[in-house]
Amino acid sequence: MFKIRSLVTALALASSVSVASAWETLPTEAPAPADNATTPAKVELGQMLYHDPRLSSTGTVSCSSCHNTMLGGEDNRPNSMGVNGQTGGRSAPTVWNAAFNTVQFWDGRAPSLEAQAAGPVTNPIEMGMKSWDDVVARLKSIEGYEQPFEKAFGKDAISKDNATKAIAAYERTLITPNSPYDKYVSGDKSALSAQQIRGMEKVAELGCTHCHSGPAFNGPGMFQKFPMIPDGYWEAQYHISKDKGLAEVSKNPADEHLFKVPTLRNIALTAPYFHNGSVKTLDKAVMLMAKLQLGKTLTKEEIADIVAFLNGLTGEFPKQKMPVLPGTPGSTFN
């Protein structure tokens, strides 16, 4: 994963490179890795596991607690709240369209949805399980999980590998197409207002799309330095540089402040903003991105236009059935 670092950093710094604004609609299907084809049985099992709070030590926190599939795919908190009311230092990224991220987590430390799904479960301040062996033992103790695992993966299939594969398969279905933006790009010129179209043009003109490009507005590079132009005034308010991003994992000074480029889709639903959730409104987030990434000061009108455009990136949420989770045997979560 870290091999592409230099190239990515180089791309990130090459802000003068001209990038064509190829406006792309969101695919309605996400590509799956060769060893985890998306099947209905895996998706069904994955939906159950994703919503099952028994994957946490206290029995109170599911994947959906922080990446809420009834909302904008996260929790609208600066930092999520894990088991026993603990909070970490980062804001939960949305699960909607996460299938289109090249890497996962704010620091991009997971190369796939499968790898990502394994992390929070045993993070002591997130879901707090001591080990995946404990998770597997618990899943095996819930009689009703045997059959859906078998249906998805074959006999005696309850394992970390299969649980994370199922969750990833489910997440690959969490796609929100047909936003006003997608309709506009597909030819419905009335789908965006005049203000939204001005905002769309401004986003390209300013260079936001150097990083926020492609169908999910999260490419072409995987990582970007943030802030590009550190500023003591804003730092004092929002503490953006406190988190060293990828370097927190790699311990390599060259990776300092590199973050995964987050999708802009459904961004109107995912306040507060940035990796540390320090910015409460989209207006302020747009203003700060222009200052800290592009060294530009936007007018109020420009900000309003861009925010209007970003509101046009809210898609249609798939209709889901509520999972029925298998019953708990006589045991407790303290």
Added chain:
Amino acid sequence: MFKIRSLVTALALASSVSVASAWETLPTEAPAPADNATTPAKVELGQMLYHDPRLSSTGTVSCSSCHNTMLGGEDNRPNSMGVNGQTGGRSAPTVWNAAFNTVQFWDGRAPSLEAQAAGPVTNPIEMGMKSWDDVVARLKSIEGYEQPFEKAFGKDAISKDNATKAIAAYERTLITPNSPYDKYVSGDKSALSAQQIRGMEKVAELGCTHCHSGPAFNGPGMFQKFPMIPDGYWEAQYHISKDKGLAEVSKNPADEHLFKVPTLRNIALTAPYFHNGSVKTLDKAVMLMAKLQLGKTLTKEEIADIVAFLNGLTGEFPKQKMPVLPGTPGSTFN
């Protein structure tokens, strides 16, 4: 509510009265109060509110966090975990078939689902909102709630009264009919095993059905004293008498240790047991109920038969769609 106390206590103490075991199936519809007819618009809104964690101070706890509609209607914990990891002293009762309870909460302090729904939201260790005024203000700030409230109640309808009515209307649809027991009583004699039928007969013979009677096994009285026959040995282990039940609310010594008679339906899914969640398994719960309520010592075989019967009370869960909650404006929950 407290007026019926003496009658109830009298009934509770009259354990020598012979009660005919009229085995009844679960109705598929719950009666609604005159001022809150169950309508599809109310149920839909109620389902949204029930699953919305933004009804809590931290944005992390919804009604469904502790009364989980994907599970046995509760959280399988001894005590639920509210905002900021706080825990109280009682175990969450199941929401499934709560519509058939005459009173709500373990201490029966709420006379209706509507009254119950108002409680946890402003309880400091449950959902932690400072006041219902704050809840209403927050709901009004979520633009997408205006329309479903209007559809259910008319214009400018966002209020505590309507929010709790909608939640109650939704809860009245959370009914689990067609358990093996119901099928057996309806004439399918193969629906229960020979062991389950022995357990069913034993339940009547022992007198469990003095209190656990009617279609939801939670009548005819509203309250029952627990324990009826205090026992130091078991008290030291399970601290059953520590909680004074209705007297904690009424402050009337005559109400000490009076609790709502809980439903037995889906009991196999709702470990751990009793108002304080102190008993981990159904075997032990049955053993203790016989000792502490009836003064009887059951054999292992009798316990196994009764537990087998109780497993036959697990019903069919209605198919639900996953609600899509309206987006959060740019604001945060700390």
